[in-house]
Amino acid sequence: MGVNNTSYLCLCFRICSLATVPCLGMASDRPNIILINIDDLGWTDMSNNGSQYYETPNIDCLREKGIWINEAYAGAANSAPSRACLLTGMYTPRHGIYTVGEPNRGDAGKRKLIAIPNRTSLEPGIRLLPGVLKNSGYQTCHIGKWHVTEDPLQNGVDVNIAGNHAGHPVSYFSPYHNEDLTDGPEGEYLMDRLGSEAVDYLRKVDKTKPFFLYYATYAVHTPLQAKVDLINKYKEKLSTSAHDDPVYAAMVESMDRNIGRILDEVQALGIEENTFIVFTSDNGGVYGISRQWPLRAGKGSFYEGGIRIPMVIYQKGKYEKREICNMPVMQFDLFPTFLEIAGVRQSDLQLDGVSLLPLLKGKEEGFKGRSLFWHFPAYLEGNEKETVETGKDGFRTRPVSVIRMDDWKLIENYETGNVELYNIRTDISEKDNLALQNKDKRNELFDLLQTWKQKVKAPIPTMLNPEYGK
Template sequence: MLAGLLLAGCSSNSRNGDQDTGGKPNILLINIDDLGWKDLGYMGSTYYETPNIDQLATRGMVFSEAYASAANCAPSRAALFSGMSAPRTGVYTVANSDRGDAIHRKLIPIENTIHLADSVVTVSEVLQQHGYRTAHVGKWHLGEDPKTQGFDINIAGLEAGNPSAGDLGGYFAPYNNPYLEEGPEGEYLNDRITTEALSFLKSTEGQPFFMNYAPYIVHTPIQPKQELEEKYKQKQGSQIHNNPGYGAMVETMDHNVGRILNYLKESGQFDNTLIIFTSDNGGLYRVSMQYPLRAGKGAYYEGGIRVPMIATWPGVISAGSTSDEPVTNLDFYPTFLDVAGTPRPEGKILDGTSLVPLFEGGSIEERYLVWHFPIYLQAYEPGANPDLPNPYFRTTPGSVIRKGPWKLHEYFEDGHIELYNLDTDIGEQKNLKDLYPGKVDELYRELENWRQQTNAPVPTQRNPEYQD
């Protein structure tokens, strides 16, 4: 019934545009790399300039409590495209799971799966099989070529996590990227891949499209356009936002998002396109802080997993609307299937919930959100981030669960528990576990049940190299 209503509504939308897509809406996912929750004008930043994204926020729904399904790149993207939590794919982190100096790791972490298996049915594969023209643009990080996972077109995507990894050239040409034709020396990567993205959009010729626009920007290395960096050197920063190079990269990112949005409007496709704008994880603490959120990328405090999110879909999502419902990028898979009027693949496990009821002004059932990370992730500079309980790591092995305002952390090295009420303590500063033992018991039971249901491995083997 829902699919029928959506298709009926989409048919109406498509007739209003210049390009008829046969009743199916287009889907554009804009997934920025390492963009923090506070790193946008509409989220309160007075230093970074993001007029195009700010305008997008006025035309749709702003989610104040949106989350990535992991605190760093690869596991977040694996969950998004598979629709499944990390224990079901084995992708917990980037590269190896025993990060940091062995003498500081009390446990032997669970081994990490580096790539998303081709046997996993991705949301892009399902959409491709149901008539969508699909394109991946920018960072993939889940294998060598996204064309094995349901994309007709691959623009610059490969297994590397940033544009300077290995033999890659960085943000300025020559790029040395085998999936991007070389550009003239000095050309900027984000400009170029956006031009290629626009070429794809122009080629769809009325066929509905799904485009995963995932530019490498604003991931390190900080390599901005010099003229923009000079502009930000002249601006007055704040205690948390004051990096001119990063500010320049944020503005470049916003400019290129604007190019895509302008094309959709000019071509008559904007009204028939669901757009979700978000980030793959929290911001990098040493580059841009997210106060009042605690910590940043790699940590499972709010600064590492809470992300900006906007959804627009004219005729369905009301302009200027907001939602404080906790959602994650695990929800995108079932959402996209509902929007496309496409059934779930038989036997497919999906750990998220469709957001279409929220888009329509309704609600979804209250649920638990869970993160599981049986691994270590080293600190960039030991002791430099006072928000981290262990100076040597952004993450030590553990799990986190949230329901309503309540969020519980469990750390496996010593069984340490933390309980926070995010309604009154968004910065996770006051541990309430001793004041609310009943809430601890409730959340912990649900966490244990979830781990059993997903076969989530918990490391228990002591590390013989550990030095107290």
């Protein structure tokens, strides 16, 4: 791929001693929470994590100030199921959203199995993160892409700006054709507008009570639309074989600028020491737009390029200035993390994640040897560019289940019954399938995967597709 893998492997800093976290439970002790969830931003789509073309100075600064988690994963390889995992704290078989829309996607003649039915919205009875925080005294605001139900206001959100079931904007320029966002002046740019809405919320929210701000900008999802001056800037800039689209680069910069506005406002308001900030993305980058080398493939795939995501956590004076390497975590770990820092105890919630606070404090017990899982009983097609590295004959993925434990990752294919085994530590690009060479590790992970599927009642596609081969 023309990339030196070692240049992307994080340099682990010495774990610094952190200030003791005060006893939680009193309103004055409960920090504000800002969750920034970018759409389709790949693991290398930042100038401090591999890109020599995109410019992200504000995210870079946040990473330098905060804690970078090198092996963070989304709960799924595309947006609706990933966001459902994040907001419910549960694996996909528990909430039933596996993909976006129809699960039997792609050429019917090339699909051997009939996919498991897919939910397109979360069931009304499932409790979501904003509602749990709201019931515990938090003010809640959502800005941008929601995508998991029709109306965030029915799921514990006090203030909703631009969020509904839509997976992408009709236009990044006003008029937006979004019933949950009033149009601005003609030509107003959506990212700038949502950034302004976030800054305005921060200025007006009651500072005597904690707040939860979920800033889930639609960017940098398609359609690729950006401001002309930035597009021209990147047309003149030297691109790379991995990153070469000037419109996408311009979108990344606009996204970064508005994150900078939010972070600057937090600092200006004097609430940086009492605000817990998370920056992340919902899945890997779109391979046809932005390659994630040395990671393999991209959005929609369960190779690293589709599910490994950036993650930075920062709270001034508490969680800052280091990196956590070689310790896989999943995005749904944020749900119990937020509950712990908020002093919320909800024993009746079914959460598959664990609080990251011990890890953020340098305690690795409970994280080493931990298994993470993915289940995708469906088909997701891809164009010629998107499927270059999946080897899936026109599909970004076919029905699979996946387990990641320590250095190892196993992928089970339901069409063939075959498995792939990779050592992610030594083979971040997933080039060498070790399933035949290391049968002991293959069998160990395979057995753990089967046990997990039984535990969560994961539905397995077994019905043959009568259109297959025609």
